[in-house]
Amino acid sequence: MIQVQDIHKSFGALEVIKGVSFEVKKGEVVCIIGPSGSGKSTILRCINGLESYQRGAISIEGAKVDIADRSITDIRTQVSMVFQRFNLFPHRTALENVMEGPVFVKKVSRAHARDEAAALLDKVGLGSKLGVYPAKLSGGQQQRVAIARALAMHPKAILFDEPTSALDPELVGEVLAVMRDVAAEGMTMVVVTHEMEFARAVADRVLFLEGGTIVEQGPPQDVLRNPQHPRTQDFLHRIIHPME
Amino acid sequence: MGFWGRAADYLPLLMEGVWLTLVITFFSVVLSTLLGFVWAVMAWTRIPVLVAISRGFVMIIRGIPIIVQLFYIYFVMPEIGINLTAMQAGIIGLGVAYSAYQAENFRAGIDAIDKGQIEAAHSIGMTDQLVMRRVILPQAIRIVLPPFGNTIIMILKDSSLVSTITVAELTRQGQLIAASTFDNMTVFTLVALIYLALSLPLTFLTRHLEKRYSQP
Numbered sequence: 001m002i003q004v005q006d007i008h009k010s011f012g013a014l015e016v017i018k019g020v021s022f023e024v025k026k027g028e029v030v031c032i033i034g035p036s037g038s039g040k041s042t043i044l045r046c047i048n049g050l051e052s053y054q055r056g057a058i059s060i061e062g063a064k065v066d067i068a069d070r071s072i073t074d075i076r077t078q079v080s081m082v083f084q085r086f087n088l089f090p091h092r093t094a095l096e097n098v099m100e101g102p103v104f105v106k107k108v109s110r111a112h113a114r115d116e117a118a119a120l121l122d123k124v125g126l127g128s129k130l131g132v133y134p135a136k137l138s139g140g141q142q143q144r145v146a147i148a149r150a151l152a153m154h155p156k157a158i159l160f161d162e163p164t165s166a167l168d169p170e171l172v173g174e175v176l177a178v179m180r181d182v183a184a185e186g187m188t189m190v191v192v193t194h195e196m197e198f199a200r201a202v203a204d205r206v207l208f209l210e211g212g213t214i215v216e217q218g219p220p221q222d223v224l225r226n227p228q229h230p231r232t233q234d235f236l237h238r239i240i241h242p243m244e
Numbered sequence: 245m246g247f248w249g250r251a252a253d254y255l256p257l258l259m260e261g262v263w264l265t266l267v268i269t270f271f272s273v274v275l276s277t278l279l280g281f282v283w284a285v286m287a288w289t290r291i292p293v294l295v296a297i298s299r300g301f302v303m304i305i306r307g308i309p310i311i312v313q314l315f316y317i318y319f320v321m322p323e324i325g326i327n328l329t330a331m332q333a334g335i336i337g338l339g340v341a342y343s344a345y346q347a348e349n350f351r352a353g354i355d356a357i358d359k360g361q362i363e364a365a366h367s368i369g370m371t372d373q374l375v376m377r378r379v380i381l382p383q384a385i386r387i388v389l390p391p392f393g394n395t396i397i398m399i400l401k402d403s404s405l406v407s408t409i410t411v412a413e414l415t416r417q418g419q420l421i422a423a424s425t426f427d428n429m430t431v432f433t434l435v436a437l438i439y440l441a442l443s444l445p446l447t448f449l450t451r452h453l454e455k456r457y458s459q460p
Binding site for chain 1: 368369382
């Protein structure tokens with residue numbers, strides 16, 4: 001469903017992605033792990049057309065992702081994104097945040113969008129916060145609103161860009177639980193994360209990225225439990241034993 | 245006759261000037277707002293030609309005194325076949341000159357919106373136009389409003405510059421009365437008080453709006 005073929009991307013003279021290829025099938029959950037600066041987030045942003053790439057090709061169900069083409073807004077309605085810093089619209093309530101896309105992009109009727117947004121917020125455990133502005137919500141609650149906002153577009157896939165990295169530790173669980181529910185319903189997901197527990201439990205496949213290339217990939221039990229590449233071993237060791 | 249007696253004599257003539265001052269201010273505010281918004285959006289598009297035009301325009305206009313711009317429009321334009329009444333020249337002159345300041349103000353408001361929100365809006369398929377209308381403008385307006393109020397007050401006061409191209413607005417009327425009565429003290433005290441009376445309500449209105457829009 002999502003095809004990434006030999007992507008290259010540079011910021012000026014700095015090449016951050018050096019030929020990355022992978023494929024995500026419908027209903028699959030792929031976790032991308034790796035040290036910061038390895039190009040994980042950049043790849044996600046390329047898939048959603050928030051970032052351009054210089055070489056290679058990305059396509060969503062055969063439609064090419066080209067940031068310079070008009071079709072990009074259409075592709076973005078099919079692939080939603082959840083950001084590290086939530087990026088809710090601060091001047092709109094939780095409910096309005098979720099309704100915004102359906103009403104103004106998809107032209108769904110207000111009444112219908114409202115019902116659905118309320119149902120989605122209920123599903124992520126925020127049924128009592130419909131009229132609350134983002135500033136009055138905790139980080140975990142804001143991120144759950146952001147997930148509801150992504151779901152409201154009925155996307156074919158959702159990209160998660162380190163969705164729990166900006167959260168206080170005690171709020172991480174509530175967001176991961178919602179993500180696990182979303183995955184269980186068969187949503188196609190690409191998740192950039194440092195939450196190895198989540199990757200182990202939910203991912204169908206894990207990609208380990210370093211220095212702009214995929215160093216190792218496979219099912220989580222292989223990559224996370226029994227990594228073959230020394231760089232993967234080193235990275236996981238440092239994550240699990242940060243004090244050493 | 246005391247101050248108030250003489251003031252009562254001059255007031256009807258001055259009020260004719262007040263009317264023109266208000267007309268000039270109103271239309272200059274409208275024109276500068278519309279044009280300023282256009283410059284700001286041009287700069288925001290990141291399309292190099294549009295950005296260059298917008299930047300260049302703002303730079304040139306801000307570097308030339310408004311009074312010289314007014315002279316240029318009123319005295320030089322006719323030589324290339326563009327004849328404007330003094331009123332038209334005044335409104336266009338002030339409107340264009342202030343559009344440069346308004347543009348800077350709007351640009352600051354637009355730039356203040358967190359880039360993450362704009363990305364989030366793009367990620368749910370919003371076009372740039374929709375992002376502007378639904379995400380940027382509703383928030384930018386709160387940031388832009390207080391300086392916008394100040395700009396209106398400055399346009400009101402600078403409308404007195406239009407007196408130099410023969411428009412009989414408040415300042416010009418004052419000059420005419422003073423020239424024929426030699427009663428400078430009374431006339432210009434009145435003129436100053438009238439400007440103050442016009443600008444104070446605007447100051448209070450700006451403060452009120454500032455307070456109202458400071459909540460989410």
